[in-house]
Amino acid sequence: MLLESLRKQVLETALQMISDGLAFGAGGNVSALDRESGLLAITPSALEYQKMAPDDVVVIDKHGKVVEGKWKPTSEMPMHTIFYRERDEVGAVVHTHAPYASIFAVINEPVPLVITEAALCIGAPVRVAPYCRPGTEELARVVLDTMGAEMAVLLGQHGLITVGANLGQAYSSTIATEMSARVTFMARSMGAEPQLLNLEEVAELRQLYLRHYRPSAAKS
Ligand SMILES: [Zn+2]
Helix, strand or coil: CCCHHHHHHHHHHHHHHHHCCCCCCCCCEEEEEECCCCEEEECECCCCHHHCCHHHCEEECCCCCEEECCCCECCCCHHHHHHHHHCCCCCEEEEECCHHHHHHHHHCCCECCCCHHHHHHCCCCECEECCCCCCCHHHHHHHHHHHCCCCEEEECCCEEEEEECCHHHHHHHHHHHHHHHHHHHHHHHCCCCCCCCCHHHHHHHHHHHHHHCCCCCCCC
């Protein structure tokens, strides 16, 4: 099976997003890039993740042509492939219907940076891309343009998409955005407006994360 280990990792991330309550059934989608071959592993369309095996994950090229797989790739494929074509540093894309982030997507308000986790993983408020119909090239272009050089963007009336150098980073950005949205929502439901992180501190935290955050052996 082509890209066996990457297909496994894509399925594991999809299952994680279901167990974390960030997508439901066959909702949301995940992809990752194999830098050596330039091919992607991407979740299939309309298949429930909990019933899937790694070979249900589809292998495509950066233009969406199926290279190996039993199923059609996710209908939201255009907003995955566009990142691999246009941003060389992107190695993984995660799209979810994370509930608290989705609240900000429907009230058309960026998710503010209120917790350190968000400063580390995403480094900037998460903007809202204007509504476009799911699965279209138009949505893919709007999402890419609204995200700019950042790691996350909200899709108007729809959900959240994050990118990263690998699946771990892309998924951490999803969690950080959702946590920031949740904490903001809860603070406001207490009648308080959360305090924003200082932007200089955000920039330094983000640099620390990029330079030093990786598994390291304990010093003996
Ligand atoms: Zn969606």
